[in-house]
Amino acid sequence: MxxxxxxxxxxxxxxxxxxxxxxxxxxxxxxxxxxxxxxxxxxxxxxxxxxxxxxxxxxxxxxxxxxxxxxxxxxxxxxxxxxxxxxxxxxxxxxxxxxxxxxxxxxxxxxxxxxxxxxxxxxxxxxxxxxxxxxxxxxxxxxxxxxxxxxxxxxxxxxxxxxxxxxxxxxxxxxxxxxxxxxxxxxxxxxxxxxxxxxxxxxxxxxxxxxxxxxxxxxxxxxxxxxxxxxxxxxxxxxxxxxxxxxxxxxxxAEKMNRNTYWLSMVAGVFLPISFLTGLFGINIGGMPGVDDNSAFWIFSAALLIIAVVEFLLLRRLRFW
Structure with a gap:
């Protein structure tokens, strides 16, 4: 070997x-x-x-x-x-x-x-x-x-x-x-x-x-x-x-996303009628009420605030949160 x-x-x-x-x-x-x-x-x-x-x-x-x-x-x-x-x-x-x-x-x-x-x-x-x-x-x-x-x-x-x-x-x-x-x-x-x-x-x-x-x-x-x-x-x-x-x-x-979506929906719901009114009164045509009244803006703002408060109380009564 x-x-x-x-x-x-x-x-x-x-x-x-x-x-x-x-x-x-x-x-x-x-x-x-x-x-x-x-x-x-x-x-x-x-x-x-x-x-x-x-x-x-x-x-x-x-x-x-x-x-x-x-x-x-x-x-x-x-x-x-x-x-x-x-x-x-x-x-x-x-x-x-x-x-x-x-x-x-x-x-x-x-x-x-x-x-x-x-x-x-x-x-x-x-x-x-x-x-x-x-x-x-x-x-x-x-x-x-x-x-x-x-x-x-x-x-x-x-x-x-x-x-x-x-x-x-x-x-x-x-x-x-x-x-x-x-x-x-x-x-x-x-x-x-x-x-x-x-x-x-x-x-x-x-x-x-x-x-x-x-x-x-x-x-x-x-x-x-x-x-x-x-x-x-x-x-x-x-x-x-x-x-x-x-x-x-x-x-x-998913819960965080649902919660965020819920609050966005609530905010949108509150501001939807207000946005409608501001859009309506924002048009520039003749015949709009309050055009010649100096206090019309403050009256309109107070009306929007009252609407927002009523919506808030209504949604709370209906237990949306």
Whole structure:
């Protein structure tokens, strides 16, 4: 075997041997390892050939290297394929644009594939380097699911805080709050789009896990499944809150418009007969009464005032306000 075959490939990010405790990094003879974890950058050429050399069938390789995927679980003859989504913590991206992590458990080895960095994996790598990480591949799986679930929960807590701020009537104008609600609604829809199938994938993994792992591991996985289920329920509740607050803001805006329209109608109603009389007496033709009387203007103004007062009292008696 040549030195090139023994060296770590460019597409391999990390590799650890879990057949001993604590787990040890792997630097060579990658195809000969058992009970090991390999982490790959899936968009670098040469990975498919390396996986074929490891004995992984081509249909499975196509599945783990597929470009656009949703969370899912597929049972295989010698293991399983689990695709999860984690919070995107890159500075230039939105957290709800969740990153994909493909996990292949095949013939006793664990393979994970990423395109963009996954914070949960980085935390486990750091713990392994400090010899404080998971003690076995099943333990690694639990740590991974737990960290990804925690990151989703932290993002959800941030969204809840934003929601509470928007519920405060003193925070910005109605249009600003409606715009913020639209953005929040879009973010929640992106999250639920991936968390819902992720819950289904974890359900299926828990149902079939006895084929590869012990009962204690299955129970821990069920706990993580329940946490994901709770987060999904919280997201659905937040979506309902967004709709309720949006309806409240729209109703409040409609009431303001109706109230303003009502008062404009009242003012127009009071001044309508007065405007008619002023228009009538403003015409410039012969025969207009009071043209030669110096007191006619004051008499006419008093008459307009009396008419306005009578209208006001009449509308109030009729309970127009």
């Amino acid at each position: 040549t030195d090139k075959q023994l060296a770590r490939p460019e597409f391999m990010i990390d590799s650890w041997d879990f057949s001993q405790h604590p787990a040890q990094p792997i630097h060579d003879k990658f195809h000969e390892r058992q009970n090991s974890w390999f982490h790959f950058q899936r968009n670098i050429p040469g990975l498919a050939d390396w996986l074929i050399d490891s004995g992984i069938p081509e249909p499975i390789i196509d599945a783990v290297l597929e470009e656009d995927t949703r969370p899912r679980f597929d049972r295989l003859n010698d293991g399983f394929l689990l695709i999860l989504r984690g919070v995107n913590l890159a500075e230039s991206d939105q957290p709800e644009d969740m990153v994909s992590l493909r996990i292949l458990y095949f013939k006793g080895n664990l393979y994970s594939f990423r395109r963009r960095p996954v914070k949960a994996v980085q935390l486990i790598q750091r713990a392994l380097e400090q010899q404080q990480g998971p003690q076995s591949l099943p333990d690694f799986m639990l740590h991974l699911v737990d960290e990804m679930t925690n990151k989703i929960e932290q993002l959800q807590d941030n969204i809840e805080a934003e929601m509470e701020a928007l519920e405060d009537d003193e925070q910005g104008t109605t249009s600003e709050r409606q715009s913020a609600l639209t953005q929040l609604h879009r973010r929640l829809l992106r999250l639920t789009r991936f968390v819902r199938p992720q819950l289904t994938a974890l359900d299926k993994l828990a149902a079939d896990s006895s084929k590869w792992f012990d009962a204690d591991w299955t129970q821990w996985l069920l706990n993580e499944r329940d946490n994901t289920h709770r987060e999904l329920e919280n997201m659905e509740m937040l979506l309902e809150q967004v709709w309720m607050l949006r309806e409240h803001l729209q109703q409040d805006l």
